[in-house]
Amino acid sequence: MTTVAQHKIVLDVEHIRKDFPILSRKVNGKHLVYFDNAATSQKPQPVIDATNKYYSFENANIHRGVHTLSQEATSAYEVVREKVRAFINADKSYEIIFTKGTTDSINLVASTFGRTHVGEGDEVLISAMEHHSNIVPWQMLCEEKKAKLKVIPINENGELLMDEYKKLLSSKTKIVAVAHISNSLGTINPVKEIIALAHEKNIPVLIDGAQAIHHEKVDVQYLNCDFYVFSAHKMYGPTGVGVLYGKEELLNAMPPYQGGGDMIKTVTFEKTTYNELPHKFEAGTPNIAGGIAFGAAIDYINSLGVENISAYEHELTSYALQQLNNVPGIKFIGKAKERASVISFLLDNIHPYDAGVILDKMGIAVRTGHHCTQPLMDRFRIPGTVRASFSFYNTKEEVDTLVKGLHKVIDMFK
Amino acid sequence: MSIKEIEETIVEEFGYYDDWMGKYEFIIELGKSLPLIAEKYKTEENIIKGCQSRVWLHAEAEGDKIVFTADSDAIITKGLISLLIRVLSHQTPDEIINADLRFIDRIGLKEHLSPTRSNGLVSMIKQMKLYALALKTKML
Numbered sequence: 001m002t003t004v005a006q007h008k009i010v011l012d013v014e015h016i017r018k019d020f021p022i023l024s025r026k027v028n029g030k031h032l033v034y035f036d037n038a039a040t041s042q043k044p045q046p047v048i049d050a051t052n053k054y055y056s057f058e059n060a061n062i063h064r065g066v067h068t069l070s071q072e073a074t075s076a077y078e079v080v081r082e083k084v085r086a087f088i089n090a091d092k093s094y095e096i097i098f099t100k101g102t103t104d105s106i107n108l109v110a111s112t113f114g115r116t117h118v119g120e121g122d123e124v125l126i127s128a129m130e131h132h133s134n135i136v137p138w139q140m141l142c143e144e145k146k147a148k149l150k151v152i153p154i155n156e157n158g159e160l161l162m163d164e165y166k167k168l169l170s171s172k173t174k175i176v177a178v179a180h181i182s183n184s185l186g187t188i189n190p191v192k193e194i195i196a197l198a199h200e201k202n203i204p205v206l207i208d209g210a211q212a213i214h215h216e217k218v219d220v221q222y223l224n225c226d227f228y229v230f231s232a233h234k235m236y237g238p239t240g241v242g243v244l245y246g247k248e249e250l251l252n253a254m255p256p257y258q259g260g261g262d263m264i265k266t267v268t269f270e271k272t273t274y275n276e277l278p279h280k281f282e283a284g285t286p287n288i289a290g291g292i293a294f295g296a297a298i299d300y301i302n303s304l305g306v307e308n309i310s311a312y313e314h315e316l317t318s319y320a321l322q323q324l325n326n327v328p329g330i331k332f333i334g335k336a337k338e339r340a341s342v343i344s345f346l347l348d349n350i351h352p353y354d355a356g357v358i359l360d361k362m363g364i365a366v367r368t369g370h371h372c373t374q375p376l377m378d379r380f381r382i383p384g385t386v387r388a389s390f391s392f393y394n395t396k397e398e399v400d401t402l403v404k405g406l407h408k409v410i411d412m413f414k
Numbered sequence: 415m416s417i418k419e420i421e422e423t424i425v426e427e428f429g430y431y432d433d434w435m436g437k438y439e440f441i442i443e444l445g446k447s448l449p450l451i452a453e454k455y456k457t458e459e460n461i462i463k464g465c466q467s468r469v470w471l472h473a474e475a476e477g478d479k480i481v482f483t484a485d486s487d488a489i490i491t492k493g494l495i496s497l498l499i500r501v502l503s504h505q506t507p508d509e510i511i512n513a514d515l516r517f518i519d520r521i522g523l524k525e526h527l528s529p530t531r532s533n534g535l536v537s538m539i540k541q542m543k544l545y546a547l548a549l550k551t552k553m554l
């Protein structure tokens with residue numbers, strides 16, 4: 001946090017907010033305060049316009065037609081692949097596989113790489129703070145293969161126990177899959193170190209970047225991760241689009257995931273030969289409009305600058321932590337030193353659901369519940385939390401509104 | 415009192431509040447005063463699935479009527495259940511099964527009937543009706 005905090009903040013948030021039509025909405029008669037960004041972010045006008053424009057003037061199927069529309073749509077879609085490559089600094093654009101989202105990307109890796117590399121008695125290593133998306137696909141794989149799912153434990157602050165991690169890495173470990181940033185605790189995990197340690201034992205690593213990609217600068221070559229996955233909808237883009245980055249060598253060695261159009265080279269009833277990367281993993285007509293709008297989202301983020309976004313969000317989070325700290329009876333769940341703009345908390349013995357309902361009445365959108373991380377909630381022996389997650393379009397005034405709202409909640413349930 | 419009569423009384427009570435805050439304060443009060451379910455019925459089996467908060471519901475036949483008791487770890491949920499119990503408890507299975515519970519809409523809490531609310535009001539009503547159906551067949 002210290003290094004970014006020194007970055008001069010150059011975002012004109014008042015202006016930026018005008019790019020997001022939904023932010024001027026009223027909810028229950030109050031100005032919307034949207035603090036559920038970790039679930040999904042709002043969309044700026046250029047993303048909405050790109051979707052609209054595509055369906056209005058550019059719609060055609062891609063990779064198949066010689067006609068002008070099809071060729072235009074194909075290049076518009078493929079340009080986005082290159083944008084994603086540059087955004088995460090991948091080596092080759094064909095290392096970018098388009099999927100439906102983070103969940104889909106993880107399932108792809110578990111079903112292809114997992115099925116071919118994990119056998120009886122082997123181990124898959126995840127962490128105690130994973131989203132269900134990064135638990136269940138591995139669990140299913142382990143059940144099928146009679147392999148074991150191992151879990152890196154965390155401390156009370158919600159940080160990974162790196163010594164335990166080292167001990168868990170063994171010749172039986174076939175893949176490590178951990179979140180870059182926890183969606184429930186906000187913890188930023190030391191992924192570079194995690195990857196380096198696994199690589200010492202030749203174990204590949206998948207990083208679930210769903211919560212990191214829009215908050216921190218991600219460079220997959222610097223991290224040297226084998227797989228990096230994320231969703232467009234959490235980075236101001238459309239739903240139903242996501243990315244699997246994989247190293248060329250690994251992707252080439254993996255069998256295809258789903259069969260269908262686009263992923264083939266030749267098909268006879270006896271034998272099908274598969275297409276090359278990236279198409280080998282992209283069966284069927286993809287979400288073309290979504291892909292193109294995703295490109296607009298990346299342009300938008302780039303126009304603000306990821307470093308600026310990161311610095312602004314860190315400052316806003318520090319401010320929120322300070323202000324929330326004065327709320328009587330507040331208990332933070334997740335107190336990692338390295339943290340992103342996600343704050344989970346409980347208010348004395350007020351149930352998160354009760355707090356959520358009352359905040360909603362005041363136009364404040366927070367998330368309540370287990371945040372798809374039930375094992376993590378069990379670890380802290382709590383039913384769930386209230387979670388406020390911030391984006392660059394949120395303001396200190398909105399944080400103040402939340403604090404006022406929480407005082408009201410406490411008042412009502414006292 | 416019949417289900418319809420109780421519903422009318424509740425609608426009247428809620429009529430005193432014209433803003434959400436008053437209404438919710440009232441619901442919270444109801445939640446705090448809900449007679450608790452006997453501890454022995456707070457079992458895994460009696461938990462209603464599909465709620466963000468935990469809800470326990472127990473049903474018992476008393477003559478030709480059904481008596482419900484319930485609890486929840488969230489107070490608003492508890493307040494909502496207490497309304498349901500007031501309306502549906504001590505009624506006959508047929509009356510329970512046929513109750514349309516229009517009062518929920520009339521007191522401005524329709525939003526809680528949306529299946530996505532995950533407060534389980536919908537599952538709760540369904541479960542109460544299922545109990546009524548089950549106990550009815552037993553009573554026959």
Ligand SMILES: Cc1ncc(COP(=O)(O)O)c(C=O)c1O
Pocket residue numbers: 038039101102103104131133134179181182183208210211231372
């Ligand atoms: C850390 C993490 N992993 C995975 C996911 C799943 O993403 P999606 O639902 O877009 O597939 C999420 C989204 O909530 C997340 O926060």
